[in-house]
Amino acid sequence: MDVDLHELLRSLRVWDPAVTDLPPFDPDAAPAEPLPLFARWFAEAVAAGQPEPHTMALATADAGGLPDVRIVMLHGADADGWSFATHAHSRKGDQLAGRPYAALSFYWPVLGRQVRVRGPVGAAPAEEGRADLRARSTGALAAALTGGQSAVLGSVEELARASEEAWERARVEPDAPVPSWTLYRLLPDEVEFFQGDARRRHVRLRYRREERGWVRELLWP
Numbered sequence: 001m002d003v004d005l006h007e008l009l010r011s012l013r014v015w016d017p018a019v020t021d022l023p024p025f026d027p028d029a030a031p032a033e034p035l036p037l038f039a040r041w042f043a044e045a046v047a048a049g050q051p052e053p054h055t056m057a058l059a060t061a062d063a064g065g066l067p068d069v070r071i072v073m074l075h076g077a078d079a080d081g082w083s084f085a086t087h088a089h090s091r092k093g094d095q096l097a098g099r100p101y102a103a104l105s106f107y108w109p110v111l112g113r114q115v116r117v118r119g120p121v122g123a124a125p126a127e128e129g130r131a132d133l134r135a136r137s138t139g140a141l142a143a144a145l146t147g148g149q150s151a152v153l154g155s156v157e158e159l160a161r162a163s164e165e166a167w168e169r170a171r172v173e174p175d176a177p178v179p180s181w182t183l184y185r186l187l188p189d190e191v192e193f194f195q196g197d198a199r200r201r202h203v204r205l206r207y208r209r210e211e212r213g214w215v216r217e218l219l220w221p
């Protein structure tokens with residue numbers, strides 16, 4: 001089937017009232033720190049039926065400063081930072097080892113909201129990473145045990161064999177260690193909240209960490 005991509009793109013809208021509720025956002029009433037607002041917006045995205053609100057784009061840079069991005073799952077957000085888990089020897093793991101700095105972006109279209117987070121990234125203590133993996137599903141353990149992430153794969157059969165073994169091991173050994181699986185924490189020095197508006201007067205509120213605490217500022221959309 002041939003697709004006219006440009007025509008298709010022109011037919012699509014963002015902030016379609018049929019699927020999007022654009023709540024008002026009063027930045028003057030926003031809390032002094034970004035974490036409570038993130039928690040509130042996250043809970044509101046869940047309540048509004050946003051599919052997979054806990055997935056986010058994770059941007060890193062390689063040794064030459066060139067950008068890279070992929071989706072990962074948010075494992076937590078608290079005073080220690082926004083956390084996610086992956087293999088230390090994946091492409092992103094290598095990039096984070098070389099340049100321990102990243103950006104995250106969440107998009108919750110049912111509410112017309114975007115949240116961007118930037119800051120330095122560090123690995124959590126290994127025991128915390130293990131506990132985090134133990135608390136997840138058998139499938140998550142099987143995926144971690146399959147390993148090899150970001151290396152070139154010879155064939156889909158090779159993956160099927162490794163995955164079968166990993167699922168079996170995850171089933172019989174729910175505490176199986178996965179040495180390269182690492183919990184990372186991004187400690188933000190900037191968090192931006194974007195609330196879409198039907199008249200395109202989008203509200204952008206940025207929190208910037210300074211020595212004396214968080215500074216809040218509005219940004220032109």
Ligand SMILES: Cc1cc2nc3c(=O)[nH]c(=O)nc-3n(C[C@H](O)[C@H](O)[C@H](O)COP(=O)(O)O)c2cc1C
Nearest residue numbers: 055070071072073085086087090091092093149150
């Ligand atoms: C919805 C979704 C969730 C994902 N969650 C994770 C995750 O939490 N950790 C992870 O390592 N990869 C996750 N992935 C796979 C990554 O997007 C990516 O393909 C993989 O981590 C390899 O990235 P890299 O080569 O840049 O290291 C997820 C993919 C999708 C589509």
